[in-house]
Amino acid sequence: MNIFLILSVLVLIAISIWQITKIFELSQAKKVNTQVADDDDNNLNGKLMFAFLIFIYGITIFSFWSYGDVLLPNSASEHGVDYDNLMWISFAIIFFVQTITQALLHYFSYKYRGEKGKKALFYADNDKLEMIWTIIPVITLAGLILYGLYTWTDIMTVEENDEALVVELYAQQFNWKARYAGEDGVLGDANVRFLQDFEGRNLVGIDATDPNGFDDVVVQELHLPVGREVIFKMRSQDVLHSAYMPHFRAQMNCVPGMITEFAFTPNKTTEEMRQDPDVTAKVKKINKIRVEKSKELVASGDMALDPYEFDFLLLCNKICGASHYNMQMKIIVETEQEFEEWMNSQQTFAEVIQ
Amino acid sequence: MSTAAAVHTEEDHGHHHKETFVTKYIFSQDHKMISKQYLITGLFMGIIGIAMSLLFRLQLAWPEQPFGIFEVLLGKWAPDGVMDPNVYLALVTIHGTIMVFFVLTAGLSGTFSNLLIPLQIGARDMASGLLNMISFWLFFLSSVIMVMSLFVEAGPAAAGWTIYPPLSALPQAQPGSGTGMTLWLVSMAIFIASSLLGSLNYIVTVINLRTKGMSMTRLPLTIWAFFVTAIIGVVSFPVLLSAALLLIMDRSFGTSFFLSDIFIQGEVLHYQGGSPVLYEHLFWFLGHPEVYIVLLPALGITSEIIATNARKPIFGYRAMVASILAIAFLSTIVWGHHMFISGMNPFLGSVFTFTTLLIAIPSAVKAFNYITTLWKGNLQLNPAMLFSIGLVSTFITGGLTGIILGDSTLDINVHDTYFVVAHFHLVMGISALYGLFAGVYHWFPKMFGRMLNKNLGYVHFWVTAVCAYGVFFPMHFIGMAGLPRRYYTNTAFPYFDDLADINVLITVFALIAGAAQIVFLYNFIHSMFYGKKTVQNPWRSNTLEWTAPIEHFHGNWEGEIPHVHRWAYDYSKLGHEEDFVPQHIPLKKGEEELQH
Numbered sequence: 005m006n007i008f009l010i011l012s013v014l015v016l017i018a019i020s021i022w023q024i025t026k027i028f029e030l031s032q033a034k035k036v037n038t039q040v041a042d043d044d045d046n047n048l049n050g051k052l053m054f055a056f057l058i059f060i061y062g063i064t065i066f067s068f069w070s071y072g073d074v075l076l077p078n079s080a081s082e083h084g085v086d087y088d089n090l091m092w093i094s095f096a097i098i099f100f101v102q103t104i105t106q107a108l109l110h111y112f113s114y115k116y117r118g119e120k121g122k123k124a125l126f127y128a129d130n131d132k133l134e135m136i137w138t139i140i141p142v143i144t145l146a147g148l149i150l151y152g153l154y155t156w157t158d159i160m161t162v163e164e165n166d167e168a169l170v171v172e173l174y175a176q177q178f179n180w181k182a183r184y185a186g187e188d189g190v191l192g193d194a195n196v197r198f199l200q201d202f203e204g205r206n207l208v209g210i211d212a213t214d215p216n217g218f219d220d221v222v223v224q225e226l227h228l229p230v231g232r233e234v235i236f237k238m239r240s241q242d243v244l245h246s247a248y249m250p251h252f253r254a255q256m257n258c259v260p261g262m263i264t265e266f267a268f269t270p271n272k273t274t275e276e277m278r279q280d281p282d283v284t285a286k287v288k289k290i291n292k293i294r295v296e297k298s299k300e301l302v303a304s305g306d307m308a309l310d311p312y313e314f315d316f317l318l319l320c321n322k323i324c325g326a327s328h329y330n331m332q333m334k335i336i337v338e339t340e341q342e343f344e345e346w347m348n349s350q351q352t353f354a355e356v357i358q
Numbered sequence: 359m360s361t362a363a364a365v366h367t368e369e370d371h372g373h374h375h376k377e378t379f380v381t382k383y384i385f386s387q388d389h390k391m392i393s394k395q396y397l398i399t400g401l402f403m404g405i406i407g408i409a410m411s412l413l414f415r416l417q418l419a420w421p422e423q424p425f426g427i428f429e430v431l432l433g434k435w436a437p438d439g440v441m442d443p444n445v446y447l448a449l450v451t452i453h454g455t456i457m458v459f460f461v462l463t464a465g466l467s468g469t470f471s472n473l474l475i476p477l478q479i480g481a482r483d484m485a486s487g488l489l490n491m492i493s494f495w496l497f498f499l500s501s502v503i504m505v506m507s508l509f510v511e512a513g514p515a516a517a518g519w520t521i522y523p524p525l526s527a528l529p530q531a532q533p534g535s536g537t538g539m540t541l542w543l544v545s546m547a548i549f550i551a552s553s554l555l556g557s558l559n560y561i562v563t564v565i566n567l568r569t570k571g572m573s574m575t576r577l578p579l580t581i582w583a584f585f586v587t588a589i590i591g592v593v594s595f596p597v598l599l600s601a602a603l604l605l606i607m608d609r610s611f612g613t614s615f616f617l618s619d620i621f622i623q624g625e626v627l628h629y630q631g632g633s634p635v636l637y638e639h640l641f642w643f644l645g646h647p648e649v650y651i652v653l654l655p656a657l658g659i660t661s662e663i664i665a666t667n668a669r670k671p672i673f674g675y676r677a678m679v680a681s682i683l684a685i686a687f688l689s690t691i692v693w694g695h696h697m698f699i700s701g702m703n704p705f706l707g708s709v710f711t712f713t714t715l716l717i718a719i720p721s722a723v724k725a726f727n728y729i730t731t732l733w734k735g736n737l738q739l740n741p742a743m744l745f746s747i748g749l750v751s752t753f754i755t756g757g758l759t760g761i762i763l764g765d766s767t768l769d770i771n772v773h774d775t776y777f778v779v780a781h782f783h784l785v786m787g788i789s790a791l792y793g794l795f796a797g798v799y800h801w802f803p804k805m806f807g808r809m810l811n812k813n814l815g816y817v818h819f820w821v822t823a824v825c826a827y828g829v830f831f832p833m834h835f836i837g838m839a840g841l842p843r844r845y846y847t848n849t850a851f852p853y854f855d856d857l858a859d860i861n862v863l864i865t866v867f868a869l870i871a872g873a874a875q876i877v878f879l880y881n882f883i884h885s886m887f888y889g890k891k892t893v894q895n896p897w898r899s900n901t902l903e904w905t906a907p908i909e910h911f912h913g914n915w916e917g918e919i920p921h922v923h924r925w926a927y928d929y930s931k932l933g934h935e936e937d938f939v940p941q942h943i944p945l946k947k948g949e950e951e952l953q954h
Binding site: 109126155157257 | 442443444447517518522523524525528531532617618619620621622624626631632633634635668669670671672673674675676677699700701704707708711712715716718719722723725726727728729730732733734735736737738739740743744747750751754755758759761762765766767768770771773774775809810811812813814816817820823824827828831832834835836838839840842844845846847848850851852853855856857858859860873876877880889890893896897927929930931932937952
């Protein structure tokens with residue numbers, strides 16, 4: 005029934021457009037009907053071009069005005085500060101160029117709209133102009149490339165060191181696990197072949213013959229100490245996944261048969277992040293939406309939604325199957341002391357397999 | 359060389375052939391008929407592709423709500439009218455595949471390369487009519503197989519249009535990776551064969567069959583674009599074919615090119631030593647040039663239409679040709695920017711950042727040259743011209759965000775988010791679609807001997823233009839909020855709950871845009887039969903196709919093929935009464951060919 009309704013509405017729209025154009029044409033019966041734009045068309049569409057320029061500016065301003073608050077809050081990692089700087093510089097350049105070029109394009113379309121008897125200027129070439137708009141992008145891009153590559157090298161150079169915490173992120177359809185290296189700071193060897201050992205208690209396939217693995221700790225909620233470098237080693241047991249931690253400006257694919265790496269230093273605890281004005285505003289907005297939704301739910305006899313509290317998230321960002329949209333893990337950044345306490349309460353691999 | 363070929367073909371084809379219904383309308387070897395076949399098949403696929411996008415937009419705006427239309431169209435895949443997550447993924451996958459390959463590669467390039475290459479260079483037909491016919495029918499076959507894959511038991515391919523293994527390789531990983539994926543791969547292999555035959559034909563035709571006087575430097579920019587596009591296609595499509603074949607081997611014959619160390623559904627699989635990253639390299643070696651295979655023909659069409667309708671020469675013809683060549687060359691060495699965080703060596707990321715950002719330079723040159731062409735013109739704002747201006751606008755808006763995505767550092771956090779979706783839809787999806795529409799409005803009289811209704815064209819353009827920005831501009835914000843793409847819903851956990859408004863707004867714009875395409879379809883079909891009859895050169899254009907008679911027959915021109923004496927852009931040239939001087943008009947005494 006619905007499809008019939010939709011189709012008939014669409015057909016009616018089509019018919020009404022057709023009738024309107026008919027009326028439009030009949031009302032100008034004296035004009036020659038060539039279907040080629042005449043002065044009236046040029047005039048109208050030229051003006052619409054100018055209106056469209058205002059529309060583009062309008063939707064830009066509107067989007068920033070009403071959607072500015074959905075953007076990610078300030079980064080919670082050390083390298084994220086550089087990342088955000090580079091992002092804002094790039095955006096400044098983009099907006100500058102966008103504003104000017106769209107203005108020229110649409111203003112010219114309006115200003116030089118055709119008129120019978122007018123002749124265009126025969127202007128085929130100007131090497132100087134071509135040079136200018138080759139050189140300017142070259143210089144701008146050179147700057148962006150250099151800044152970008154400098155930051156990139158900085159972020160991607162992962163050096164093993166004693167200070168750093170080594171954590172394995174382990175992806176599977178459709179959940180995440182994390183493995184800590186334990187006292188020795190070395191992750192035990194692992195392979196999917198060992199997953200079936202110990203009646204499925206070997207959650208990430210640690211090789212039980214490798215002594216480095218005995219003190220490893222496998223968990224389903226990621227805890228990180230603030231201010232200490234974390235070196236992530238990513239693995240996947242089935243298909244491609246991507247470990248995406250947007251608040252830390254961090255992402256790396258998890259590839260079956262391969263160990264990939266990413267490192268960053270968290271510089272804000274979860275508690276500190278919850279106090280951040282951007283975050284509190286966002287949480288407030290989300291909770292308002294949830295209260296509205298709860299009213300509907302309660303009215304139809306369901307449970308109301310719990311109020312939302314901010315947490316860092318690890319999301320899957322590579323299509324991985326049906327529940328890709330819900331493959332996530334909570335990340336908790338806490339003080340070194342809280343982290344140690346939490347860690348001491350976890351079972352090591354040796355304890356799990358006993 | 360070109361002269362000899364031209365004389366030779368004149369003897370062969372300068373007369374009417376007796377043709378049966380089958381040789382004229384079905385197994386035709388005439389480029390004009392093949393071009394119409396490409397266009398109509400492409401439009402049909404386009405309807406499917408766009409309709410799919412509207413379905414998943416409904417799901418995104420009102421997640422997990424029952425819709426009657428889902429029940430009708432998706433049947434058992436939408437129990438009680440609620441879309442299944444696997445079907446959501448299948449819809450985005452097939453939408454991408456159909457739009458990129460079937461509509462914007464075959465539908466755009468196939469239509470206009472076939473129509474315009476012989477007509478604009480002054481040739482009787484393509485170098486090989488037979489190969490051309492085979493090329494179309496292979497495309498048709500691959501379209502049929504792709505559509506068929508929608509109806510298999512477990513559903514069509516659902517691993518994203520990039521079909522990364524292991525997801526695409528293992529039927530255990532998702533239902534769409536069974537028969538649906540096999541059909542996808544077979545369809546694409548046939549599609550690639552079709553594309554290669556077509557491209558080789560275009561290249562040979564442009565090199566060998568130009569009429570007397572049509573030197574490479576006098577070629578219209580459309581032909582330059584089609585010619586270079588064909589070269590990119592020949593260079594890169596075979597690599598995708600090899601990726602598809604290796605994937606078929608992995609799927610069906612137990613090899614391990616792309617698979618290693620996999621545990622799925624309680625079972626360790628035997629695959630050892632392969633790498634999904636290898637597949638990503640092979641895929642994007644085509645995948646990125648593919649963007650330009652889609653875009654360059656649209657830019658070529660735009661160059662021609664903007665010059666004709668501005669009644670001005672295209673500004674900086676040589677720079678335009680140089681930038682097409684530069685883009686073509688660079689396009690083959692930037693594929694790694696899709697893989698910054700795939701696990702490949704970060705040093706490679708630096709190299710690809712460098713080459714990728716270089717592409718901004720020729721792109722900027724093209725954009726500025728279009729704008730300068732408009733300056734002090736006498737703009738005839740026909741629907742084709744509006745779509746061309748619209749193309750330049752979306753090309754700039756979408757292209758600029760490429761500066762962010764092409765930068766490996768910034769890519770880390772926006773990779774695979776809706777920011778990417780917004781970027782590539784504007785810069786290649788909408789732009790190329792506008793190129794397609796512009797081409798249809800401009801050359802419809804040449805194809806069907808009738809004019810499209812301009813008022814419907816204006817309605818089509820303005821509604822589409824507003825909605826295109828309405829859909830994709832706010833989408834950047836969803837990406838900047840950190841929402842990954844290909845999520846069935848963003849309401850599974852509360853963090854993205856505040857995106858609901860934006861998603862509704864986007865979907866409303868998308869639905870209106872979809873309705874606007876019905877106006878176009880109506881105009882297209884109605885005008886094909888009842889449109890106003892055209893005059894020979896309705897847009898008062900310079901290029902050779904308008905010197906051919908309105909009536910179509912094999913061989914294009916009665917008698918001798920016109921010779922070419924000037925470039926294609928002598929609009930509003932001083933010393934001429936009319937504001938256009940077609941290419942076949944000899945230079946006046948003392949007239950310089952170019953007035954730089």
